[in-house]
Amino acid sequence: MPETPPVWRTQDAKLLIETDLKAFINQLNSLSKNSDLGNFKIGPYLALSRVGFFGSSEWANYFTARRSKNHLRLDKVEIEALEGDTAQVAVTTSLLTPDDKPMIEVYGEAEPVYGLTETLHLRREFIPWDKANEKWRILPPAYKEATGKNSFSLNQIAYFAGQRRDTLPQLRAMISLRHMEALGLGAMQMSQDYRDRFTYQNDFWREAIYPYVQSDGFFIIPGTNTPYSFNDNLSDKYAGDIKDYAHTVLFYEGENNKPVFRYDGKAAIAFADGHAALVSPDEADELSWKP
Secondary structure (H helix, E strand, O other): OOOOOOHHHHHHHHHHHHHHHHHHHHHHHHOOOOOOOHHHHHHHHEOOOOOOOOOOOHHHHHHHHHHOOOEEEEEEEEEEEEEOOEEEEEEEEEEEOOOOOEOOOOOOOOOOOOOEEEEEEEEEEEEOOEEEEEEEEEOOOOHHHHHOOOOOOHHHHHHHOOOOHHHHHHHHHHHHHHHHHHHHHHHHHHHHHOOOEOOOOOOOHHHHHHHHHOOHHHHEOOOOOOEOEEOHHHOOOEHHHOOOHHHEEEEEOEEOOEEOOOEOOEEEEEEOOOOEEEEOHHHHOOOEOOO
């Protein structure tokens, strides 16, 4: 158990941490789609980041599309532990509209985007490419912790925005699951308006549920120009016709009821109960395609 640091040192560290986190969030708010400068802007605030001219960041495009015209605000910073050049802090952030009104939720997000509190692990160090510049930099969390958050979690940002080569399939898998959850929710809302019936077929399902989703991006598989497929076996079927919602395929990547296992050997599937998951080939063999 580390010794409690002097009050003056804690106050000094808190001020520096708040300054660096505010600067980091300002850079996030300044990111624009298809910008090659994203990793240069935010790299100084992320430990283990990979910075250079590597083309437009797929994560940055995803993040800016989700943020739209809104902006992040740092609400609160509390130091939970401080030892040497490492710190554990509780940080609260909010997503605000252009006129500074709170965004209570963003479609398809797993957590609230207003008053989101999370624990960050920081390390005070010199920036590798600027030895005269020292900052409190966010240490990226483990993959499961990062993907359990929403798009505006600083932990998730620290994980995916570090330009690490091995995170691209994971990022696309996470985005695909979010897309599918949004599509599943839209499909369920539409079916409720039509007496619990899937009143569309594969050729026209996107036009049918668009009013309930209201974003073209949700219909496209990440990293491709290919749309998701609807399980046409559910066309014109009532919800009551489905025996096992949690295992009946609603949307998938692939065609002709054959999923594509593009995410480290797993396929992204949306189910009739609205949830989405990655499944292995063995698990896919157990899925239901017909009511």
